[in-house]
Amino acid sequence: MTSMSLDALVALEHQGWDALCASRGGTFYGDxxxxxxxxxxxxxxxxxxxxxxxxxxxxxxxxxxxxxxxRLVEAGDDAAALVYRASAERDDLEEPFVALMSSVYRLVDGVPRLALYQQTTITH
Structure with missing residues (x-):
């Protein structure tokens, strides 16, 4: 399950956050x-x-x-969840946005694809 390893899924999450930092999250997540x-x-x-x-x-x-x-949570031969804590800053926010994230990935034609993403805020 190398394409669904902790390192591989963390790298995908970083790519997503980088896309959000560049205001192109729709294109990234749409794909x-x-x-x-x-x-x-x-x-x-x-x-x-x-x-x-x-x-x-x-x-x-x-x-x-x-x-x-x-943290990686395996969910079978072709699925895994990545759970992590994120802290993010944006110019229109007075305080950082801090949340726990869960991203469930499923292999589609051998490529990890995001099936479910959930944010649970811990800043409120």
Whole structure:
């Protein structure tokens, strides 16, 4: 399960955050997510891949982020979850956004694809 290793999935998460820092998250996640994938956000909104792809490009850019406490949870031969803590800063926020993240990946044609992403804020 090398393509679903801790290092490989952490690298994908960094690519996603880097895309969000460049205001091109819609393009990145539109390509990464499975057709039926969803993101569950702390405000209770659930967004599907089409909504993410349409809504994240051009969104306010994160200026800095850190990912810590990464943990891989295997979920069978072709799936795994990455759990981590993220802290991110953006110019329009007075304090950093700090949350626990869960990203569930599934192998599709041998390539990890994001099937479910959830943020649980710990800043409120």
């Amino acid at each position: 990464l997510m499975t057709a039926d994938a969803v993101m569950v956000l702390p405000n209770g909104v659930v967004m599907d891949r089409d909504a993410i792809a349409a809504g994240l490009d051009g969104a306010p850019a994160w200026t800095a982020y850190t990912l810590t406490d990464t």
